[in-house]
Amino acid sequence: MTNQSNVLNEWKHIFKLDPAKEISDEDLDAVCESGTDAIIIGGTDNITLDGVLDLLHRIRRNHQIPCILEVSEEEALTPGFDYYFIPMVLNSKEKKYMMDVQHQAIKEYSDLMEFSEIFFEGYCILNEEAKAFTYTNCFMPDAADVQAYAYMAEHVFHLPIFYVEYSGKYGDPELVETVSGILDDTQLFYGGGIETKEQAVEMKQYADVVIVGNSIYTNIEEALQTVEAVKNE
Ligand SMILES: CC(C)=CCC/C(C)=C/CC/C(C)=C/CC/C(C)=C/CC/C(C)=C/CC/C(C)=C/CC/C(C)=C/COP(=O)(O)OP(=O)(O)O
Ligand SMILES: O=P(O)(O)OC[C@@H](O)CO
Numbered sequence: 001m002t003n004q005s006n007v008l009n010e011w012k013h014i015f016k017l018d019p020a021k022e023i024s025d026e027d028l029d030a031v032c033e034s035g036t037d038a039i040i041i042g043g044t045d046n047i048t049l050d051g052v053l054d055l056l057h058r059i060r061r062n063h064q065i066p067c068i069l070e071v072s073e074e075e076a077l078t079p080g081f082d083y084y085f086i087p088m089v090l091n092s093k094e095k096k097y098m099m100d101v102q103h104q105a106i107k108e109y110s111d112l113m114e115f116s117e118i119f120f121e122g123y124c125i126l127n128e129e130a131k132a133f134t135y136t137n138c139f140m141p142d143a144a145d146v147q148a149y150a151y152m153a154e155h156v157f158h159l160p161i162f163y164v165e166y167s168g169k170y171g172d173p174e175l176v177e178t179v180s181g182i183l184d185d186t187q188l189f190y191g192g193g194i195e196t197k198e199q200a201v202e203m204k205q206y207a208d209v210v211i212v213g214n215s216i217y218t219n220i221e222e223a224l225q226t227v228e229a230v231k232n233e
């Protein structure tokens with residue numbers, strides 16, 4: 001086990017903030033002081049450097065929480081984050097989103113890349129309505145496909161993270177449970193449609209880390225309750 005994955009091993013809950021969406025200072029402070037383990041800044045469309053930097057500066061000004069940039073746009077790549085998450089979309093029909101954009105970026109930025117700060121994520125996107133599903137031209141995998149991707153993430157690619165992504169929709173806990181039985185060293189991230197503490201706890205039974213995104217913007221009070229529920233589980 002490397003030091004890199006040791007950092008991830010300590011986390012249970014992450015809030016994902018979208019730089020394309022507005023959040024008040026009050027809500028941002030509440031998110032940062034909620035007890036969550038880290039903040040991911042990321043999203044699929046309308047991601048700009050200005051939006052990313054604005055959120056980062058507002059967080060850094062008042063809070064100590066680890067900040068992660070989940071890179072979806074090269075233009076929005078910037079120094080100053082504690083960690084960088086790089087998606088590799090395993091169920092994309094195009095090699096571009098699995099490997100080629102990452103390959104090009106590594107060629108360009110290898111001098112700036114600090115291995116201990118960068119985590120590649122094997123994404124499996126399971127909601128056909130999600131922007132990321134369409135944008136990366138995914139196909140809808142069945143349960144056997146998902147299990148095989150999880151196996152490949154750990155045993156073929158040795159990725160630190162396998163991310164079961166239902167962005168915008170609550171997923172299938174049975175599938176997450178099955179995937180958890182396949183992974184040993186690779187951390188299982190679950191994200192999608194978590195709106196209540198009960199949903200967070202249900203998915204946290206099987207996932208190493210649950211990620212809460214949209215409900216920060218739709219029902220902040222419920223979103224905040226997911227932290228304690230997961231931490232006390
Ligand atoms: C310059 C500098 C400081 C460098 C530091 C070193 C460093 C970190 C180098 C990194 C190099 C590197 C390998 C970069 C990768 C660049 C890149 C363009 C990657 C693209 C990854 C990719 C395939 C993105 C596609 C979109 C995607 C899968 C996004 C993941 C996040 C996600 C699923 C969000 C949820 O989306 P959704 O809910 O559907 O949409 P909204 O939230 O927007 O509604
Ligand atoms: O926005 P939601 O649906 O909570 O999903 C969180 C995250 O997995 C999105 O990438």
Ligand SMILES: [Mg+2]
Pocket residue numbers: 018043167168213214
């Ligand atoms: Mg989103």
